[in-house]
Amino acid sequence: MSWSVTVLLLAIQLVSVSDEIAIGRHAHAEVRRQTPQLADVAVNHYVARIGHQLAIHAPGPRYPYSFSVANYREINAFALPGGPVWVNRGALASARNESQFAAVLAHEIAHVALRHSARQLSNMMIANLGLNFLGALLGNSGGANAAGVAARFVASGAFLQFSRDDEREADRVGAGILGRAGWDPHGTIEVMQIIREQERRDPTSVDVFFSNHPAPQERIARLSQTLPRIRKGRRNSIEFQSIRARLGTLPPASSMVAKTR
Ligand SMILES: [Zn+2]
Numbered sequence: 001m002s003w004s005v006t007v008l009l010l011a012i013q014l015v016s017v018s019d020e021i022a023i024g025r026h027a028h029a030e031v032r033r034q035t036p037q038l039a040d041v042a043v044n045h046y047v048a049r050i051g052h053q054l055a056i057h058a059p060g061p062r063y064p065y066s067f068s069v070a071n072y073r074e075i076n077a078f079a080l081p082g083g084p085v086w087v088n089r090g091a092l093a094s095a096r097n098e099s100q101f102a103a104v105l106a107h108e109i110a111h112v113a114l115r116h117s118a119r120q121l122s123n124m125m126i127a128n129l130g131l132n133f134l135g136a137l138l139g140n141s142g143g144a145n146a147a148g149v150a151a152r153f154v155a156s157g158a159f160l161q162f163s164r165d166d167e168r169e170a171d172r173v174g175a176g177i178l179g180r181a182g183w184d185p186h187g188t189i190e191v192m193q194i195i196r197e198q199e200r201r202d203p204t205s206v207d208v209f210f211s212n213h214p215a216p217q218e219r220i221a222r223l224s225q226t227l228p229r230i231r232k233g234r235r236n237s238i239e240f241q242s243i244r245a246r247l248g249t250l251p252p253a254s255s256m257v258a259k260t261r
Pocket residue numbers: 107111162167170213
């Protein structure tokens with residue numbers, strides 16, 4: 001085993017759950033400063049309610065999950081260390097039933113629950129900051145250092161880039177969370193089919209998604225092998241339909257692509 005692999009494995013064990021939560025709280029504040037949040041109480045409450053119903057069924061530590069809606073038209077979602085989940089308005093608008101939208105949230109919850117961010121944090125600290133910094137952070141968990149690490153973490157964009165293995169694991173565990181929470185886990189496959197269709201119709205609306213996730217074809221093939229053939233669970237709700245209709249009455253969403261170019 002190489003020196004760097006050994007250090008990395010050690011670092012994952014050393015970034016505690018409370019470190020992660022402290023860093024995630026600061027990262028969330030940073031993202032909020034940079035992101036237009038959807039200003040609609042009904043939609044935000046709905047998204048948070050679905051998110052918390054799913055999070056109850058997440059494995060791993062009891063993280064303080066939260067759910068925020070970015071007022072962007074593109075289909076995308078991401079998770080910050082220790083609980084904050086962000087989903088774009090475009091993901092809600094593109095879903096055709098509730099199980100598809102819940103599948104997006106369940107995938108992000110799985111990234112948090114599986115501590116994929118702890119690995120990213122370790123990578124980042126080792127690559128950019130060196131072990132002195134890691135030591136300083138760990139000696140001061142929850143203190144001022146967490147804010148510094150969080151700012152660098154958000155600036156690096158690391159939270160948008162998980163490894164392919166982490167993505168596969170989040171797909172599998174996310175579908176499990178979705179099923180245990182009472183939705184049809186096939187919503188996971190359906191939402192990837194929607195992303196494929198959208199790619200043909202309007203490639204810019206899924207650009208961001210494709211830059212940080214494996215191709216949907218591969219994910220669909222893998223999930224089709226693991227999900228039970230017989231479908232069961234909730235697929236839709238009247239509330240989902242009315243929330244989606246409500247989105248259509250709000251001022252249009254902004255574009256992430258226009259902002260980053
Ligand atoms: Zn992912």
